[in-house]
Amino acid sequence: MIKKGIILAGGTGSRMSPLTKAVNKQLLPIYDKPLIFYPLSVLMLAKIRNILIIVNKGQLEQYKKILPNGKNLGIKITYAEQTKPKGLPDAFVVGEKFIGKDNVSLILGDNFFYGQSFSKKLIECSRLKKGAKVLLYKVSNPQNYGVAKINKNRKILSIKEKPKKYFSDLAITGLYFFDNKVVNYSKKLKPSKRGEVEITDLLNKYKSNGKLKADFIGRGGAWLDTGTIDDFYKTSAFVSSIENRQGLKIACLEEIALNNKWISRKSINDSIKFYGKCLYSEYLKKLK
Numbered sequence: 050m051i052k053k054g055i056i057l058a059g060g061t062g063s064r065m066s067p068l069t070k071a072v073n074k075q076l077l078p079i080y081d082k083p084l085i086f087y088p089l090s091v092l093m094l095a096k097i098r099n100i101l102i103i104v105n106k107g108q109l110e111q112y113k114k115i116l117p118n119g120k121n122l123g124i125k126i127t128y129a130e131q132t133k134p135k136g137l138p139d140a141f142v143v144g145e146k147f148i149g150k151d152n153v154s155l156i157l158g159d160n161f162f163y164g165q166s167f168s169k170k171l172i173e174c175s176r177l178k179k180g181a182k183v184l185l186y187k188v189s190n191p192q193n194y195g196v197a198k199i200n201k202n203r204k205i206l207s208i209k210e211k212p213k214k215y216f217s218d219l220a221i222t223g224l225y226f227f228d229n230k231v232v233n234y235s236k237k238l239k240p241s242k243r244g245e246v247e248i249t250d251l252l253n254k255y256k257s258n259g260k261l262k263a264d265f266i267g268r269g270g271a272w273l274d275t276g277t278i279d280d281f282y283k284t285s286a287f288v289s290s291i292e293n294r295q296g297l298k299i300a301c302l303e304e305i306a307l308n309n310k311w312i313s314r315k316s317i318n319d320s321i322k323f324y325g326k327c328l329y330s331e332y333l334k335k336l337k
């Protein structure tokens with residue numbers, strides 16, 4: 050069972066400038082919550098309680114204002130600063146001490162996931178013991194993503210990054226599950242032409258050893274990237290529509306923690322005091 054998770058919340062957010070000149074992208078709002086709540090909720094739904102958040106140098110205090118240490122959620126949150134973006138696999142180099150001898154999950158801080166049976170899928174993936182597993186999502190514009198071809202046993206046969214000609218319509222999402230070999234594999238990767246180590250090269254290392262498998266976000270589930278301002282507003286509109294229609298919140302961290310029996314009602318009351326008078330607090334008051 051994977052018990053440790055990393056949220057990669059660095060990057061410059063250049064496509065959302067000037068908004069990101071003063072505030073890290075993952076702290077900007079997706080409807081009624083900061084973006085960072087959404088990837089954190091995914092790890093919590095996977096029953097992962099020990100979490101490292103990697104942030105840009107100089108932005109640590111911004112995060113600690115909203116997510117100090119995780120104690121109020123029954124989890125442990127620690128932070129690491131990244132001097133500059135060096136590619137996704139660098140998260141395992143930065144987080145080497147945190148990972149130790151354990152397996153680990155990585156989720157990108159700007160990815161949004163939603164689905165009725167998604168929690169069950171996450172728990173299944175977190176049972177990984179050896180190799181690596183990625184989540185795939187069928188898309189209509191595969192030329193914009195890294196995509197994969199698989200066999201009937203869901204083993205990945207080949208991967209291509211943003212193919213110009215049709216190769217596959219199964220996009221590799223920003224949620225990964227790895228065994229402990231990921232640290233050494235990542236340390237040996239060489240930067241690509243753009244000067245960063247590439248997640249595709251890391252996945253291909255597992256694939257070459259026959260240890261890379263896939264699972265799917267099923268039909269009716271959602272995977273959204275928030276890389277641009279338009280993507281941000283589309284995701285916000287999606288969350289607003291679901292929450293206002295159903296009266297339930299997506300990525301309510303306290304609700305997930307309470308359902309997991311990690312916290313008590315007292316912790317909910319403490320969170321209400323922390324957030325103050327707002328709609329999020331009003332929702333917390335309704336939790337049993």
